[in-house]
Amino acid sequence: MTGLIVIVSGPGGAGKGTLVESLVARDRTLWLSRSWTTRARREGEPEDAYVFVDRATFESRVAEGGFLEWTEFLGNLYGSPVPQENPGRDVVLEIELNGAEQVKARHPGAIMVFVAPPSREEQQRRLVARGDSEEHVVERLRKAEEEEARGSRQADLVVVNDDLDRAVAEVELFIGAARAARR
Ligand code: 5GP
Numbered sequence: 001m002t003g004l005i006v007i008v009s010g011p012g013g014a015g016k017g018t019l020v021e022s023l024v025a026r027d028r029t030l031w032l033s034r035s036w037t038t039r040a041r042r043e044g045e046p047e048d049a050y051v052f053v054d055r056a057t058f059e060s061r062v063a064e065g066g067f068l069e070w071t072e073f074l075g076n077l078y079g080s081p082v083p084q085e086n087p088g089r090d091v092v093l094e095i096e097l098n099g100a101e102q103v104k105a106r107h108p109g110a111i112m113v114f115v116a117p118p119s120r121e122e123q124q125r126r127l128v129a130r131g132d133s134e135e136h137v138v139e140r141l142r143k144a145e146e147e148e149a150r151g152s153r154q155a156d157l158v159v160v161n162d163d164l165d166r167a168v169a170e171v172e173l174f175i176g177a178a179r180a181a182r183r
Pocket of ligand 1: 036079
């Protein structure tokens with residue numbers, strides 16, 4: 001990989017999806033990697049949110065070495081395909097913490113941004129709003145505690161997502177500095 005790898009991580013309901021969308025819409029030199037998952041598509045979720053596959057298909061791609069990183073998260077597999085070279089463009093990976101650690105280990109030059117929700121209440125509200133089951137919401141909130149402690153230790157930048165525009169601007173500044181440091 002010659003381009004910069006930007007990892008965006010954070011617990012469910014932190015709003016990292018919205019942040020990443022806004023980031024790649026504003027900076028055409030960034031491209032968002034599309035992950036594979038064995039999770040079923042949520043109602044109303046776009047068909048291209050992921051490459052939705054069954055476990056056997058996912059596992060055969062693992063065996064071929066086709067993932068930069070992959071993990072099991074709440075019973076489903078998620079993975080980022082090995083990124084294609086995309087001259088002049090930098091890849092953004094929106095992934096959970098185990099995956100972020102794998103990428104950092106393989107590519108120490110990758111930068112990791114950890115997105116934290118403004119509060120547990122707001123995070124819960126976002127998870128409920130997107131239609132997660134109550135059981136899932138409880139599970140994700142529990143996981144968030146552990147992820148936040150670990151994530152903020154490992155991240156190069158921690159962004160609190162209370163105001164989207166400000167959060168995006170902070171990440172943009174950080175990416176700009178990382179690009180400048182590589183030149
Ligand atoms: P969700 O099921 O809510 O779409 O995603 C669950 C978690 O998996 C989120 O934290 C999301 O960022 C993460 N995730 C999505 N794609 C990948 C991936 O390719 N690799 C890893 N490690 N995590 C992913």
